[in-house]
Amino acid sequence: MAYLEIGGQHRIGLDDLAEGTLGRRDPASGAFPEVDLGPFGAAEAGVSREHAKITRVGGDRFYIVDLNSTNSTSVNGETLEPFKPRLLEDGDEITMGLLRLVFRSGD
Numbered sequence: 001m002a003y004l005e006i007g008g009q010h011r012i013g014l015d016d017l018a019e020g021t022l023g024r025r026d027p028a029s030g031a032f033p034e035v036d037l038g039p040f041g042a043a044e045a046g047v048s049r050e051h052a053k054i055t056r057v058g059g060d061r062f063y064i065v066d067l068n069s070t071n072s073t074s075v076n077g078e079t080l081e082p083f084k085p086r087l088l089e090d091g092d093e094i095t096m097g098l099l100r101l102v103f104r105s106g107d
Contacts (some may be wrong), residue, residue: 002062004094005102006040014054015064021067022096035105046071046097055085060087062088062103071097 002014012035020034024042031049036042048069055063066073068082074095076084088094090105 001103002060002103004035005104006037006099010040011104012102014056017054017056019053019055021050021053022064023047023049025049037096040099043100045099047099048097051096052080052094054088060105062104062105064088064094069096074084 004012024038025036051069054082063085066080088103092103094101
């Protein structure tokens with residue numbers, strides 16, 4: 001079971017997601033990301049409405065891509081180049097703006 005962990009207590013499952021946008025919901029602008037980080041303080045942390053994309057390949061590999069976000073995306077402290085996919089490994093720390101998530105590939 002793959003998931004994103006936020007604050008050590010919240011989990012967002014990824015097993016039913018082949019590809020999805022990570023960001024924050026904003027009906028006024030028409031932004032409805034598949035993974036809405038709004039409930040976790042995304043706006044205050046500087047997460048864009050459509051910040052990054054996560055894609056599953058081959059059933060068990062996940063890639064993340066920054067969508068040219070205002071406050072960037074980093075994995076383990078390395079800032080991602082916009083639109084360049086980065087393979088995620090279990091335990092990778094993803095930072096979007098100031099919001100920190102941890103990628104988990106299983107329990």
